[in-house]
Every structure is written in C-alpha cells, then in structure tokens.
Amino acid sequence: MASAVADQTISIGELEDFCIRVLTSLGVGEDDARTTAKALVTTDTWGVYTHGTKLLRGYARRLRGGGLRNNLSPKIADEGAAWALVDGQSTLGQVTSTFATEVAIRKARQAGVGFVTVTNSCHFGAAGYYAWLAAKAGMIGLAMANDVPSVAAPGSRGPVLGSNPIAFSCPTAAGDPILLDMSIATVAGGKVFARCKRGEPIPPGWLVDDAGQPTQDGTLYPDRASLSPVGGHKGYGIGLLIEILAGVLSGAAVTKQVGSWLFGDMSAPTNHGAAFLAIDVSAIMTPSTFYERIAALISEIHAEPTAEGVASLMLPGEMEWRNRRQAESKGIALPADVIDSLQEAASESGQPFVF
Amino acid sequence: MASAVADQTISIGELEDFCIRVLTSLGVGEDDARTTAKALVTTDTWGVYTHGTKLLRGYARRLRGGGLRNNLSPKIADEGAAWALVDGQSTLGQVTSTFATEVAIRKARQAGVGFVTVTNSCHFGAAGYYAWLAAKAGMIGLAMANDVPSVAAPGSRGPVLGSNPIAFSCPTAAGDPILLDMSIATVAGGKVFARCKRGEPIPPGWLVDDAGQPTQDGTLYPDRASLSPVGGHKGYGIGLLIEILAGVLSGAAVTKQVGSWLFGDMSAPTNHGAAFLAIDVSAIMTPSTFYERIAALISEIHAEPTAEGVASLMLPGEMEWRNRRQAESKGIALPADVIDSLQEAASESGQPFVF
Numbered sequence: 088m089a090s091a092v093a094d095q096t097i098s099i100g101e102l103e104d105f106c107i108r109v110l111t112s113l114g115v116g117e118d119d120a121r122t123t124a125k126a127l128v129t130t131d132t133w134g135v136y137t138h139g140t141k142l143l144r145g146y147a148r149r150l151r152g153g154g155l156r157n158n159l160s161p162k163i164a165d166e167g168a169a170w171a172l173v174d175g176q177s178t179l180g181q182v183t184s185t186f187a188t189e190v191a192i193r194k195a196r197q198a199g200v201g202f203v204t205v206t207n208s209c210h211f212g213a214a215g216y217y218a219w220l221a222a223k224a225g226m227i228g229l230a231m232a233n234d235v236p237s238v239a240a241p242g243s244r245g246p247v248l249g250s251n252p253i254a255f256s257c258p259t260a261a262g263d264p265i266l267l268d269m270s271i272a273t274v275a276g277g278k279v280f281a282r283c284k285r286g287e288p289i290p291p292g293w294l295v296d297d298a299g300q301p302t303q304d305g306t307l308y309p310d311r312a313s314l315s316p317v318g319g320h321k322g323y324g325i326g327l328l329i330e331i332l333a334g335v336l337s338g339a340a341v342t343k344q345v346g347s348w349l350f351g352d353m354s355a356p357t358n359h360g361a362a363f364l365a366i367d368v369s370a371i372m373t374p375s376t377f378y379e380r381i382a383a384l385i386s387e388i389h390a391e392p393t394a395e396g397v398a399s400l401m402l403p404g405e406m407e408w409r410n411r412r413q414a415e416s417k418g419i420a421l422p423a424d425v426i427d428s429l430q431e432a433a434s435e436s437g438q439p440f441v442f
Numbered sequence: 443m444a445s446a447v448a449d450q451t452i453s454i455g456e457l458e459d460f461c462i463r464v465l466t467s468l469g470v471g472e473d474d475a476r477t478t479a480k481a482l483v484t485t486d487t488w489g490v491y492t493h494g495t496k497l498l499r500g501y502a503r504r505l506r507g508g509g510l511r512n513n514l515s516p517k518i519a520d521e522g523a524a525w526a527l528v529d530g531q532s533t534l535g536q537v538t539s540t541f542a543t544e545v546a547i548r549k550a551r552q553a554g555v556g557f558v559t560v561t562n563s564c565h566f567g568a569a570g571y572y573a574w575l576a577a578k579a580g581m582i583g584l585a586m587a588n589d590v591p592s593v594a595a596p597g598s599r600g601p602v603l604g605s606n607p608i609a610f611s612c613p614t615a616a617g618d619p620i621l622l623d624m625s626i627a628t629v630a631g632g633k634v635f636a637r638c639k640r641g642e643p644i645p646p647g648w649l650v651d652d653a654g655q656p657t658q659d660g661t662l663y664p665d666r667a668s669l670s671p672v673g674g675h676k677g678y679g680i681g682l683l684i685e686i687l688a689g690v691l692s693g694a695a696v697t698k699q700v701g702s703w704l705f706g707d708m709s710a711p712t713n714h715g716a717a718f719l720a721i722d723v724s725a726i727m728t729p730s731t732f733y734e735r736i737a738a739l740i741s742e743i744h745a746e747p748t749a750e751g752v753a754s755l756m757l758p759g760e761m762e763w764r765n766r767r768q769a770e771s772k773g774i775a776l777p778a779d780v781i782d783s784l785q786e787a788a789s790e791s792g793q794p795f796v797f
Contacts, residue, residue: 167725169524170554199525200557202721227686240743242752247743255683265686267679299749317673324622324758325680328610331582331620335735336726342742366557370522371691380690387697388595388602394654397597403679 096418097442103128105429106143109436110179113150114157119182126181130213131421132414133407135268137277138213141425144432145349146179146210151435152353154346155179155209161186164206169198172337173205177356180211180348184230184361188217191365192224199370204337205361208232210348214254215268215404221365222256222264225374230254232361233334235347238272239295239313240323246313248326248342250275251333256404258368259385260378266404271326272314279308334360451773452797458483460784461498464791465534468505469512474537481536485568486776487769488762490623492632493568496780499787500704501534501565506790507708509701510534510564516541519561524553527692528560532711535566535703539585539716543572546720547579554725559692560716563587565703569609570623570759576720577611577619580729585609587716588689590702593627594650594668595678601668603681603697605630606688611759613723614740615733621759626681627669634663689715 106124111117123146131139149155159176161183166172171190175183187203194201211217214230221228234249250270257265274293282289283305294312296302302312316322334341339360346357368377391400421429426442433440461479466472478501486494504510514531516538521527526545530538542558549556566572569585576583589604605625612620629648637644638660649667651657657667671677689696694715701712723732746755776784781797788795 165726168553169556170721170726172726197523198553198555199522200553200555201524202555204726227691229683240746240755242748242755244747244749247746247755255679257683257686265682267683269673269676269679273673299747299752317676318624318628320622320758321624321672321677324610324624327620327758328584328612328622330739331612331736332721335739336582336721336723336732338727338731338735341735341739366525366687366691368691371520371525371527371559372693376693377691380693380696381686384685384690384696391595391602392599392654393597394599397654400595400597400602403675403682 095442096420098418099128099132099414102131102140102419105433105438105440106140108438109143109147109432110150112436112438113147115150115179119160119179122185123179123181126185126212126216128419129216131419131425132411133213133215134410135213135215135407136422136425137275139425140421141428142210142212144428144435147432147436149209149348149353154351154353154355154357163190169194169200170202173203175205175208177207177209180209180359183208184211184217184363185220187361188220188228188230188363188365191363192221192226195226195365195367195370199367201365203363204332205363206337206339206358207356208339208359208361209357210234210359211361213268214252215256215266217363218254218256218268219264219266221363222258222266224365225258225369226365226367227258228256229364230361231329231333232359233330233339233341233345234359235345236342237276237309237314238316238322238326239299240316241319242299243295243313244297244299248316248323248330249345250314251326251329253325253329257381259381261382262385263404263408265402266407271316271322271329273317273322274314276309276314279305279314329362332362337362450797451775453773454483454487454769457486457495457774460788460793460795461495463793464498464502464787465505467791467793468502470505470534471512474515474534477540478534478536481540481567481571483774484571486774486780487766488568488570489765490568490570490762491777491780492630494780495776496783497565497567499783499790502787502791504564504703504708509706509708509710509712518545524549524555525557525559528558530560530563532562532564535564535714538563539566539572539718540575542716543575543583543585543718543720546718547576547581550581550720550722550725554722556720558718559687560718561692561694561713562711563694563714563716564712565589565714566716568623569607570611570621572718573609573611573623574619574621576718577613577621579720580613580724581720581722582613583611584719585716586684586688587714588685588694588696588700589714590700591697592631592664592669593671593677593681594654595671596674597654598650598668599652599654603671603678603685604700605669606681606684608680608684612736614736616737617740618759618763620757621762626671626677626684628672628677629669631664631669634660634669684717687717692717
C-alpha cells in the first residue's frame with residue numbers, strides 16, 4: 088500500500104466499491120452497503136473529509152460489536168398525511184437517514200410538505216447529504232440530528248448540547264443546488280485538535296473552560312473545555328430546536344443519553360435522533376418561476392462588490408461543488424488521516440485497500 | 443401628558459385599547475386592529491420594546507399613505523394538504539402573519555405539519571409572537587421573514603440579506619413555552635445606534651465597512667457599514683434559507699426589492715415575504731409523553747453547573763416570560779423612546795394617549 092501523497096487520488100467508483108466490500112463483509116446487505124458508501128464517498132468528493140469515508144472504520148467496529156445492526160432495516164413506526172416517525176432499528180445512520188429522507192420526499196410529493204422524525208438512529212455523517220437528496224428531487228430539504236453533548240450553553244461550565252448539525256439544500260435549474268451544512272458550535276472540535284497538533288494557539292471565542300470562562304488553551308478540550316455555541320444564545324437556541332425536533336419528538340435519546348458512536352460501548356445502540364423536512368417546490372410555485380427567481384437571487388449575490396482579495400461572494404455549497412467536479416474528473420485526493428483510517432478498516436475487515 | 447419616568451407603567455389593556463383606537467381611526471377594522479394591538483403589546487410585555495408598540499407610529503403613517511391597506515384582508519391564494527400560500531394584500535404585517543399562522547395551525551391539525559409561505563406582507567414585528575401562537579395551540583412553531591438588506595455576507599462590501607428574523611417556540615405542559623427569536627446579524631442595528639448615542643465604542647465583530655473590512659466605527663452604520671452575519675457563513679447561510687422560504691418561494695419581494703416599511707415610499711406596498719411552520723406534537727407523540735420529555739430536558743438544563751455569577755442556565759424566552767409576568771401584575775414600564783413614539787402616533791392620529 089502506498090503512503091499518502093497529495094497528488095495520488097482514488098476514483099469515486101473504487102472508493103465506493105471498497106466501502107461496500109467492507110460493509111458486506113460484516114453482514115450488511117448489498118443495498119444498505121451501497122447506500123452508506125454513496126453517502127460517505129459523496130461527502131469526500133465535497134472535500135468534507137471529516138464526515139466521509141474516514142467514518143467507515145468506526146462504523147465497522149460498531150457493526151462488529153453489535154451496536155449497529157446488520158440484520159434489520161429502518162421502518163416507518165407511525166405516519167400521517169405529511170409526517171412520519173421512522174425507527175432506524177440501530178442500522179447504519181446513513182441507511183436510516185436516506186430511508187427517512189425518501190419518506191419525507193414521498194410525503195411532500197403528496198402533501199406539499201413532509202416531516203420525518205427519527206429514533207434509534209446512529210451517527211449519520213454529513214447532514215448536507217440528506218438535504219441534497221431532497222434537492223435532487225426538486226425539493227427544499229432540511230436535515231438535522233442530535234449528538235453527544237460537546238457544545239456549551241451561555242453561562243454553562245460544561246457541554247449542554249451536541250454539535251447538532253443542521254443542513255439545508257435548495258435546487259436550482261441549471262447550476263448546483265445551494266447547500267449549507269453547519270453545526271451549532273463556533274467551530275468544529277476537529278479544528279481545535281488540528282491547531283493543538285500544529286502547536287498553534289486557539290483563537291478567542293472558540294472554547295469555554297470548565298469554570299464557564301473563555302479559554303484559548305486547546306489542550307483542555309474535550310475533557311475540561313467545551314465548544315462555544317455560535318453566536319452565543321443564537322447557536323444555543325437553534326441547537327435546542329434541533330434537539331427537540333430530532334430527539335425529544337422522535338423518542339430518541341436526548342443530550343447526555345445519546346451514545347458516542349466512536350467511543351461508546353460498541354455493543355450498545357447510540358440511539359441518536361434525527362429529523363428531515365422536505366418542501367415540494369412544484370406544489371407551491373410553478374417550477375420555472377421558482378428556478379428563475381432562485382437564479383436571479385444567485386446572480387445578484389454573485390454580482391455583489393467584494394472585499395479586496397475576494398473574487399466573488401459564494402453561495403453555501405459552492406466550494407463543495409467545485410471540489411466534487413475535481414473529484415469526478417481527477418479522483419479524490421484523500422488526506423493522510425483518511426487513508427490511515429481506511430487502511431485500518433481494511434485490515435480489520437480483511438479487505439484489500441490499495442491506494 | 444406625563445413625561446417618561448421609570449416607575450410609571452401602563453396596563454396591557456390600556457395599551458391595547460390605545461393601539462386599537464389609533465388603528466380604527468385610520469380605517470382598520472376592529473378585529474384587525476385588535477390582532478395588531480395584541481401582537482405589539484405582547485411584544486412589549488416581553489421587554490422586546492424595539493418590536494412592540496414603538497412600531498405603531500410607522501404603521502399608522504403607512505396606513506395614511508396607502509402603502510398599508512385598511513380595506514382588504516389576507517387570503518389563501520393557493521393551498522394543499524399541508525401547505526398554503528397566503529396573499530397578505532398589503533394589510534398590516536401582524537394581521538397577515540396571524541392569519542398565516544392560523545392557517546399553518548389548521549393545516550397541521552389535519553396533516554400533522556403545516557407550512558405557509560406569505561407574499562404581499564409588510565414588517566411583521568416580532569417573529570416570536572407567531573411562533574408562540576403555534577405553541578399556544580400545542581404545536582412547535584417556526585416563523586421567519588425577509589427584510590431590506592442590512593447584513594453583510596462573508597466577503598461583501600455591503601448588505602446582502604435582511605436581518606431575516608427567525609423564531610421558534612415549543613409548548614410545555616406546566617411552564618412557559620420555549621421561545622427563541624433571533625436575527626441573522628451578530629447584533630441588531632439598534633444596539634449599534636445605542637452605543638453611538640452613548641459615545642461607546644463598537645465591539646469588534648459587529649460591523650463590516652464598505653470596503654468589506656471589520657470596523658468599530660459605529661458612525662458608519664448604516665450608510666457605509668453593514669451588520670456582520672452571526673457566525674460568518676453560518677448566519678449568512680441561515681439567512682439565505684429564510685430568504686428562500688419567505689421570499690423566493692412565496693413570490694414576495696426578494697432582498698433589495700423589499701420596501702423599507704419605515705423609510706420607503708408610504709404609498710407603496712413593501713411586499714415583505716414571510717413563512718410559518720407548525721408541527722402538531724399530538725399527531726406525532728402522545729402529548730403527555732412529549733411534555734414529560736420536554737420537562738426532563740428543561741430540568742436537565744436548569745440543573746447544569748454554571749459559571750460564577752450565573753444563577754441558572756436560561757431557556758430561550760425565560761427572561762421574556764419573567765418580564766411578561768411583571769407586566770401582567772404591575773403594568774408595562776415603557777422606555778422613553780417608545781412613549782415618544784406613541785405620543786407622536788397619538789397626535790398624528792388625533793387620539794389621546796395619557797401615560
């Protein structure tokens with residue numbers, strides 16, 4: 088196996104096939120393995136390597152431990168005209184979330200809007216992937232999930248809410264869908280680790296220590312510091328909305344009851360919650376009118392005067408779609424940490440990974 | 443008329459009656475006047491004086507100018523099982539938004555979820571009021587609107603999106619509803635003005651000048667500076683979602699096409715857009731279970747260890763409900779600027795306002 092070199096790449100198809108091989112070797116059905124592989128590899132093509140195939144190793148360990156089930160499928164536990172409750176049955180978060188998104192799309196096709204809340208899920212990777220699935224179907228999509236607490240609330244000494252990702256995507260006629268994917272923290276914990284590793288200071292505003300005071304000592308995170316909520320009470324408040332829609336309303340675990348998919352007991356379900364909303368554009372507005380109006384908004388933003396050194400304002404997702412086209416034409420240039428993780432997943436599963 | 447003194451108060455009923463008198467004197471029907479008064483006065487009781495009865499003077503001028511219509515009513519322009527498009531017909535934003543929220547609640551009662559997008563609205567005051575109306579009906583409510591651009595995008599030299607308020611409210615069984623109401627700016631423009639007036643410096647991170655650089659010169663705002671988006675690309679991205687749901691999808695004015703309700707041509711409709719979502723808790727989960735789960739989450743947050751000087755973590759809205767109880771028992775202690783504005787509204791409308 089070659090070591091990581093920046094100009095080495097792997098094709099989308101090869102990487103998907105590898106993920107499928109690992110997952111099927113652990114008893115995951117072919118379709119579910121493909122669904123998961125598509126979510127992980129698409130996320131890598133966006134350049135969001137923290138939430139792509141790097142996760143495979145952990146998911147594989149959890150499948151081996153039994154905390155993720157390979158012999159069950161997500162199912163609709165209850166439903167109405169415009170909503171459903173999906174029970175993920177502790178299958179892979181990507182399988183459950185793709186299923187739930189498809190249910191939301193189907194409901195929206197019938198009722199104009201579809202809302203799906205999910206229990207017994209697991210870590211679902213990039214929220215943006217599911218929002219984008221809705222956009223591909225001509226819908227405005229939202230996706231969100233709760234997670235193990237890592238983010239402080241204003242005035243707290245410790246973490247109160249998870250990173251609680253939220254994403255939205257909006258379809259366009261000609262160009263790329265708008266795609267925002269964010270957590271409620273000022274910055275991701277991974278950025279704190281990266282700065283520490285490089286010996287760089289932590290900027291003010293990123294972390295709160297265990298006395299509830301701002302700190303720039305990155306070595307305290309995560310044991311004695313938590314991530315600050317973006318915009319203080321605003322990030323905290325949005326995080327709480329996500330906790331309610333994804334966790335409380337679904338019957339899933341809430342805040343400290345959510346299991347850590349990476350560090351928790353590998354034999355126990357994490358019981359993450361999630362929620363998905365799809366709004367069918369074509370039900371509400373003639374699609375051509377909607378697409379003209381979105382195109383006008385995008386053009387207006389692109390035509391805005393910019394600060395020195397800024398070529399053009401970007402729409403959310405614009406950088407990710409550029410990365411994706413690069414990945415499609417030249418393959419994915421996986422970072423070293425992702426390659427290491429994939430190689431471990433390969434050796435632990437007895438599957439070859441040649442990079 | 444007495445001048446403003448801190449310990450002077452006015453009762454909720456008196457203030458509502460005054461608003462109703464002013465509005466009916468301008469040809470607004472009794473019901474619509476009451477609806478508007480309730481929205482404005484409730485907002486004052488929360489202590490959110492920037493979005494309460496202070497707005498009455500401007501609305502009255504716009505009614506007099508004809509940009510707000512006193513002889514029309516909001517109507518459903520189109521609808522489906524779980525959604526509706528409401529045409530506000532340039533009536534008061536509070537009338538249109540209350541109507542639209544009621545439609546969203548009705549849809550949610552039938553389909554589990556109700557989404558309403560609104561065109562031909564005007565400034566609607568506090569988004570939180572409409573989210574709370576949904577919570578009063580046992581629903582999780584969201585409310586949002588677009589507005590005249592005042593907030594920069596990352597890398598822009600000028601404002602790109604409006605303050606684009608978004609609110610959510612969640613019912614509880616025993617206590618107050620959770621109630622978040624926020625704009626996508628780091629801080630409200632009013633706070634910049636207040637600091638300037640007091641001769642205080644503007645903290646870093648609030649403003650962006652017309653070269654697209656951070657500035658602490660508050661005198662530049664709003665002509666040569668714009669508000670920074672909260673959390674940079676995160677606030678910008680959420681603002682764009684709101685612009686799409688409230689503006690693009692409704693057919694309302696978008697960004698620079700939105701009229702200024704306060705400074706624009708008083709004879710022209712502003713054509714603000716808005717959007718409302720109601721999720722019927724009782725459709726998805728047994729209400730007693732939901733309320734137990736929400737109570738547990740609130741208790742958990744209240745029991746969190748706090749930083750020095752912080753008595754207890756607060757839920758969004760907690761301070762506002764304390765203010766409201768104070769207003770209910772002792773009356774509303776209106777700030778001087780609100781009293782001035784109400785006195786002008788009184789004299790311009792020929793209605794007595796005795797404070």
